[in-house]
Amino acid sequence: MTGNARELAESFDLERLTPEFYVNPYPTYRALRDNAPVKRLPNGSYFLTRYDDLVTAYKSTKAFSSDKKKEFSPKYGDSFLYEHHTTSLVFNDPPAHTRVRRLIMGALSPRAIAAMEPDLIRLIDGLLDAIAAKGKIELIEDFASAIPVEVIGNLLDVPHDERGPLRDWSLAILGALEPVISSGQFARGNKAVKDFLAYLETLVERRRTKPGNPERDVLTRLIQGEENGERLTEKELLHNCIFLLNAGHETTTNLIGNGLVTLLLYPEEKQRLISQPDLIKTAIEEMLRYESSNQLGNRMIVDEVELGGIRMPAGTPVTLCIGAANRDPAQFPDPERFDIARTPNRHLAFGTGAHQCAGMALARLEGAIAISRFLARFPNYALAGEPTRGGRVRFRGYLSVPCDANP
Numbered sequence: 001m002t003g004n005a006r007e008l009a010e011s012f013d014l015e016r017l018t019p020e021f022y023v024n025p026y027p028t029y030r031a032l033r034d035n036a037p038v039k040r041l042p043n044g045s046y047f048l049t050r051y052d053d054l055v056t057a058y059k060s061t062k063a064f065s066s067d068k069k070k071e072f073s074p075k076y077g078d079s080f081l082y083e084h085h086t087t088s089l090v091f092n093d094p095p096a097h098t099r100v101r102r103l104i105m106g107a108l109s110p111r112a113i114a115a116m117e118p119d120l121i122r123l124i125d126g127l128l129d130a131i132a133a134k135g136k137i138e139l140i141e142d143f144a145s146a147i148p149v150e151v152i153g154n155l156l157d158v159p160h161d162e163r164g165p166l167r168d169w170s171l172a173i174l175g176a177l178e179p180v181i182s183s184g185q186f187a188r189g190n191k192a193v194k195d196f197l198a199y200l201e202t203l204v205e206r207r208r209t210k211p212g213n214p215e216r217d218v219l220t221r222l223i224q225g226e227e228n229g230e231r232l233t234e235k236e237l238l239h240n241c242i243f244l245l246n247a248g249h250e251t252t253t254n255l256i257g258n259g260l261v262t263l264l265l266y267p268e269e270k271q272r273l274i275s276q277p278d279l280i281k282t283a284i285e286e287m288l289r290y291e292s293s294n295q296l297g298n299r300m301i302v303d304e305v306e307l308g309g310i311r312m313p314a315g316t317p318v319t320l321c322i323g324a325a326n327r328d329p330a331q332f333p334d335p336e337r338f339d340i341a342r343t344p345n346r347h348l349a350f351g352t353g354a355h356q357c358a359g360m361a362l363a364r365l366e367g368a369i370a371i372s373r374f375l376a377r378f379p380n381y382a383l384a385g386e387p388t389r390g391g392r393v394r395f396r397g398y399l400s401v402p403c404d405a406n407p
């Protein structure tokens, strides 16, 4: 245990992060796991970094609540942002959560996801053709972020010429979830929810008049509900459509962006994937573990809990640090090593338990097709400048990655 690590753990405050932390949070996460795995922050909340503690929290919806009404009320006041986040599936507890999740999982069925594969391949190959013509590209804008927004657009069958604003709405709404937000971030997030709702009202209206195929069109399926008559209310429907886009956009963009940059940092692993393309499945899992695109989760203690000898009373907010748990040596041998064939790899990038990511099959499919086809087409791709990080703590990814596809 070095003095530096102890100091890092002692001074850690989620509301006052250093520029070095944004570049590389892992030394801090390691210091916390080793020295203060159940760390009390100056604002009275706790920050958890051990794998086993996260699993305990994820698996106990009774003691660790996902309902954010109390927490979001002072942060967002009576606003569109408040209504949106408190109606989203992820920020609710059973029984509301169980009912809405059943309807959403029914719509995101394996059949609906498998049916998306041909369109996904077409979309990705089209992007790769454009990249081949350009040579020098912006990896995030030209590739990683162009995929998920189209996939969710296809999922809800949003007409192509109406997809323009989706990405910025999503970024603005998620930006307002950062631990500390400016008045500008609040205003942008709030306006994005308002505009998105207005758009969805018209889309839902059109779909009610002219329903799509419920086997493939998630929006039609969500409008119609289940055969037993169970259905989302209008408010649940609109906010959870927004939530699907948000949940699936930046996270998947970052999986693709982080994955392709990480391969460049580990040329031997990149070469291994090129010569053994069958490793793509375990490679995607390792990318999810190593640079988890969603680094933080949150819960509120509703029944007093003891973790690591520390008692946390009801009413204590806790942050679950996925990025730290996914490098916990108690779960992952040699955790700092990026190994595209790592098995087993029970990472928590998608969480676990009742709220485990409802779109993980889709995210894995997008990641595998995007990265394997990019690599097959441009095996020698290289950085053409310094990548710029997104500057967020919750969603870890790059804003821009200048890249030469065919150096």
Ligand code: HEM
Residues within 6 Å of the ligand: 066, 089, 090, 091, 101, 104, 152, 244, 247, 248, 249, 251, 252, 255, 292, 293, 294, 297, 298, 348, 349, 350, 351, 352, 354, 355, 356, 357, 358, 359, 360, 362, 363
């Ligand atoms: C690499 C990409 C993705 C990552 C890393 C990711 C990560 C996560 C995590 C960690 C959670 C759990 C949140 C919690 O327990 O507090 C979650 C929930 C969720 N995700 Fe994902 N996600 C990804 C892609 C997607 C996609 C593509 C979709 C949909 C199209 C999606 C839809 C959802 C939904 C609906 C939930 C809420 C589930 C619930 O609360 O029951 N996600 N995701």
